[in-house]
Amino acid sequence: xxxxxxxxxxxxxxxxxxxxxxxxxxxxxxxxxxxxxxxxxxxxxxxxxxxxxxxxxxxxxxxxxxxxxxxxxxxxxxxxxxxxxxxxxxxxxxxxxxxxxxxxxxxxxxxxxxxxxxxxxxxxxxxxxxxxxxxxxxxxxxxxxxxxxxxxxxxxxxxxxxxxxxxxxxxxxxxxxxxxxxxxxxx
Numbered sequence: 001x002x003x004x005x006x007x008x009x010x011x012x013x014x015x016x017x018x019x020x021x022x023x024x025x026x027x028x029x030x031x032x033x034x035x036x037x038x039x040x041x042x043x044x045x046x047x048x049x050x051x052x053x054x055x056x057x058x059x060x061x062x063x064x065x066x067x068x069x070x071x072x073x074x075x076x077x078x079x080x081x082x083x084x085x086x087x088x089x090x091x092x093x094x095x096x097x098x099x100x101x102x103x104x105x106x107x108x109x110x111x112x113x114x115x116x117x118x119x120x121x122x123x124x125x126x127x128x129x130x131x132x133x134x135x136x137x138x139x140x141x142x143x144x145x146x147x148x149x150x151x152x153x154x155x156x157x158x159x160x161x162x163x164x165x166x167x168x169x170x171x172x173x174x175x176x177x178x179x180x181x182x183x184x185x186x187x
Contacts, residue, residue: 007022024040103177111124129176135154
């Protein structure tokens with residue numbers, strides 16, 4: 001049995017018969033009252049975001065999650081289709097279970113979270129950083145810029161990423177999938 005001392009970011013817990021992922025947490029201590037532990041939770045099996053507070057030392061119910069390597073195949077009416085790299089089993093996942101669907105390209109390696117209690121596929125995570133090809137970008141205009149100036153660029157999946165003026169069409173760039181931001185050019 002786990003207690004509130006075991007809460008950490010990314011932990012998936014069962015609360016009121018729903019699964020939630022801990023986004024942020026903290027502890028409030030007062031001089032007279034017992035300490036309280038609070039957490040911002042994002043629904044895994046629903047799209048709710050809530051805040052919850054426990055007394056310090058209360059029991060929580062973490063869910064054991066396993067991550068498995070899958071490969072993105074294609075998107076169709078059933079959703080996004082992935083293949084297990086070991087068993088070659090294919091699964092379809094809904095768009096709301098994927099953390100950055102706009103950056104998915106065919107053949108890309110992803111990790112799928114599986115609830116080990118019910119063998120249910122829960123979420124798809126892309127790598128933190130991926131390399132993308134710029135398919136369209138306006139030419140950069142050189143001028144007097146005192147700050148970092150950005151322009152929109154379309155990458156091979158159709159997503160738009162803000163890039164510096166020197167990035168041109170046909171170049172490869174590294175993108176942060178969590179924030180959607182440009183990181184660097186790739187040679």
